[in-house]
Amino acid sequence: MSEIEEKPKNQKRKKVSLDPRLSEYRGIWVFIEQEEAKVHPVSWELLGKACVLAKFLGVDVGAVVFGGNQEVVDTISKDAIAYGADIVYQVVDPSLADYRSDPFTECLVQLVKKYKPEILLLGATSLSRDLASSVATFLETGLTADCTELTINLENRSLEATRPTFGGSLLCTILTLNYRPQMATVRPGVFPIPLPNTDRKGMIIREQLQFNEASFVTKVLGFIPDPYKASERLSQADVVIGGGRGLKQASHFSLLRELAMLLGGEVGGTRPVVQAGWLEAERQIGQTGKTIRPKVYIAVGISGAVQHRVGIEKAGTIVAINNDPNAPIFDYADIGIVGDFLEVIPAMIRVVKNKISLKYDCLKKQGVGKAEEL
Ligand SMILES: Cc1cc2nc3c(=O)[nH]c(=O)nc-3n(C[C@H](O)[C@H](O)[C@H](O)COP(=O)(O)OP(=O)(O)OC[C@H]3O[C@@H](n4cnc5c(N)ncnc54)[C@H](O)[C@@H]3O)c2cc1C
Incomplete structure (x- = not known):
């Protein structure tokens, strides 16, 4: 679904044009990864980068926060606004208390179908890699994993996602031209964490989704934190x-x-x-x-x-x-x-x-x- 843009040495990039039916997708979203109320720093790194990309596109930055506890999700949502989100999409439900592929995928897929962001970014952590691949499959869109750079192609508004390839000896830039959203995972530490601004104002949208817990094949029996981290x-x-x-x-x-x-x-x-x-x-x-x-x-x-x-x-x-x-x-x-x-x-x-x-x-x-x- 993704296309690798050919960029031979010393030659201009091949010009690519965007399918007009995809123009209803707007905005850049970042999935905020949290476990036990602690946000993974890569989420803030991605919000910082999303703000830079959003300026080129003239769109809002959205943060997606899921959890089982409203108070925790509210605190994280405020932090997300301080780190650059304009809109936070919250879903709070007991089924989302701990990460599991099934409910998180269902939830994110439903939100994307409703609000149609053009770009969806996640950290390249074990949790978000699992979620990203599952969501991309359900949405039938392209996912570029493990990116080291993200830029915007100003001619067609598409995301240029760069990642190492061929054992790391080459960098390739991948564009998802015919599907939306354009999805990418980025490793922790690639982008700096922006300075939070607690005076920033943003909108919080609380979505209520119906989950059928019986349909989820995985159950969480307990949470054992890694003591060494x-x-x-x-x-x-x-x-x-x-x-x-x-x-x-x-x-x-x-x-x-x-x-x-x-x-x-x-x-x-x-x-x-x-x-x-x-x-x-x-x-x-x-x-x-x-x-x-x-x-x-x-x-x-x-x-x-x-x-x-x-x-x-x-x-x-x-x-x-x-x-x-x-x-x-x-x-x-x-x-x-x-x-x-x-x-x-x-x-x-x-x-x-x-x-x-x-x-x-x-x-x-x-x-x-x-x-x-x-
Ligand atoms: C698909 C793929 C993915 C990979 N992913 C990774 C990855 O994520 N991370 C990674 O690191 N590698 C990765 N590799 C392996 C990578 O290609 C190299 O083989 C590896 O990084 C070399 O490790 P090294 O420097 O420890 O060993 P070597 O290349 O063997 O280097 C050892 C160095 O130690 C020096 N040395 C020896 N004795 C001393 C001494 N007494 N004092 C000081 N210096 C000494 C030598 O001069 C030499 O330069 C990957 C390879 C592939 C194919």
Whole structure:
């Protein structure tokens, strides 16, 4: 259903025109993903991007909030307006208390059929990926998954959804020309979270839909939260230290964990180290892992393959430590250290510890010497 726009090097894009019967679809919607009253940050990231795209189209931004508790849904709706939504479409029903494909799909499909948004954006999280594919199937429309950029084609108002392809070695831009809405999922961390403005005003539409609970094949028996939330912490950390196959063995990750702890950061890694069982799968960074945007990313024993690069290129500063001066990671790192990580990382740990104890001594001299004030 989607078409890949051909864009050969040094040639203009092929001109495409929009079917006029699709013009009744207007507006950009973002599905707000929440679990246990906690909104996934990707929803706010998408609202920020939706506002930018909506300006090009001259349309409103809609947020869709589902849940089982009116108070929770109201709070999230207000937040959605602060983050850029003009209209919030709410549905509150006991069947929507916890995520399940069936009721969420039914609900979103019905809303889309009624209000006809031209673009529907969701996070590329496990929950929203499941929902997006199911909704696209029922609506018989195109879905571009795992996008890294979204733009508007001003000639025909269509969404240009860009995503890595062919193992991450190419980027392709996909347009859904003959079906609406145009659906896309975007990975967490690709777009920045906009600053919320609590003075913003928006409209809230409360929809009431009838659900036949007996027709849903899945039942929620309980909710067991992930106590470590490794994936979430990795996406939100200011400092991330990534380990690669150059670490040689799982036990060497303890050095990275020690440095990360001192810097208040998190540890991630490449696909081979996850496949080797040295690191949990939620901590994989790259095309088939997480996209992160820390202030500082320290890549240790990582060659810098394109599939890893796509996950880290939004980092503020990339520091690479590798004993091969020709490693591809040095082509895009901001700071490169050629050396054996077994020498470099302990040296960094020593420097950070010294700085911390100097600061501690200094605070002590000033009479504010409490460890927690560090
Ligand atoms: C479809 C597909 C999806 C993929 N998805 C991902 C993904 O999401 N994330 C990902 O990371 N990869 C992914 N990959 C794999 C990717 O192509 C690379 O194979 C992988 O990133 C390489 O991992 P690495 O850098 O740890 O290992 P290597 O490429 O083996 O690099 C190890 C590096 O360590 C250095 N080194 C060795 N000893 C030391 C030392 N003592 N001190 C310092 N440096 C040292 C070496 O010089 C080398 O540069 C994917 C591949 C495919 C085909």
